[in-house]
Amino acid sequence: MAEPSTSSSSSSKNAIPPGGMVLGPDGKPCKPCTAFRNWKPLSDAKKKSTRGGKSAAAMMAALASGQNAAADGDVPPPNCPADVEQLGRATWTFLHTTAAYYPERPTLNQRANMLGLLNALPSLYPCSHCASHLAGNMKDHPPDVSGRVALSRWLCERHNDVNERLGKDKFDCAKTDERWKDGPNDGTCD
Ligand SMILES: Cc1cc2nc3c(=O)[nH]c(=O)nc-3n(C[C@H](O)[C@H](O)[C@H](O)COP(=O)(O)OP(=O)(O)OC[C@H]3O[C@@H](n4cnc5c(N)ncnc54)[C@H](O)[C@@H]3O)c2cc1C
Structure with missing residues (x-):
């Protein structure tokens, strides 16, 4: 790439x-x-x-x-x-939050819409080298839009692929709901 x-x-x-x-x-x-x-x-x-x-x-x-x-x-x-980092943070926030509220049992229409959203990223994401990496990554790992949990995990893994490429720590994908939906148990986000 x-x-x-x-x-x-x-x-x-x-x-x-x-x-x-x-x-x-x-x-x-x-x-x-x-x-x-x-x-x-x-x-x-x-x-x-x-x-x-x-x-x-x-x-x-x-x-x-x-x-x-x-x-x-x-x-x-x-x-x-936006620079590459602001755009990245905003995009991940949008994608992870959208995945967190995606239905457990999406209709065919919802699945098609989610696939359309994700498949558009490699051609429309304005950071061109990010988009081109993502295109290759999505070829190897096609989106799983079968339900909320699977989609959140798929997205967490794609984000971790970017983290790894940038030399950052990997995120624990078991904590995706805590980070993007429920907030921590200590109630700081309630
Ligand atoms: C599709 C895409 C491709 C990108 N490709 C590149 C690239 O090639 N080169 C480049 O320089 N930048 C790229 N970026 C931007 C990069 O990923 C970061 O957004 C940017 O560097 C800012 O990083 P950050 O450390 O603030 O946190 P971010 O990586 O933006 O993460 C935001 C927050 O998400 C949470 N988080 C982190 N990892 C995960 C995970 N795996 N699952 C769930 N939540 C998580 C953390 O709480 C974190 O604070 C890309 C962004 C996107 C959306």
Whole structure:
């Protein structure tokens, strides 16, 4: 599977760049393919003048949105288009929540609609290299839309495939309902 090319590199074999905008299939810079911190690579001088390499704007945005900039990394200011991470979090939230409320026994129509939604992602998801990885992954693991539990597990496993590729910890798929439907037993989400 092809890795994204970047505006700061001519090699299409580069992985997610340490700095530089990923280019989309049209050869143009692709914001939803790129982490905000790489939209405009800072010069060394600028890096030294910002705490931990974060721009003042990104730190203000993180504070304004209640996020911990140190823990979450740079985030686009609230009025900016989504970067690859915001888009990913929002999409996973939508997909996992939709799976959590999918019927235990879906009708044929509901199954067809869910299949349509999932099968559209590889061609429509705006992060093109994410979409192309997903297409390959879904070929090997076709969606299981037979019911709520099976769909939630299938989605958890696809998300874990991405986590693994990005070097992140795997999520315990036994905790999918706790995370996306019921909340923890300690009542913090009640
Ligand atoms: C289809 C798709 C493909 C993507 N491909 C790429 C890619 O190729 N390259 C890239 O850089 N980014 C990709 N992303 C974005 C990436 O997956 C993350 O969304 C982004 O890096 C932000 O990560 P995060 O650590 O904030 O949490 P996310 O991975 O966005 O997860 C959000 C929350 O979901 C929960 N969670 C985590 N794993 C699971 C799981 N397996 N099951 C259920 N819940 C879980 C956790 O509570 C987590 O905080 C993709 C996103 C999507 C939707």
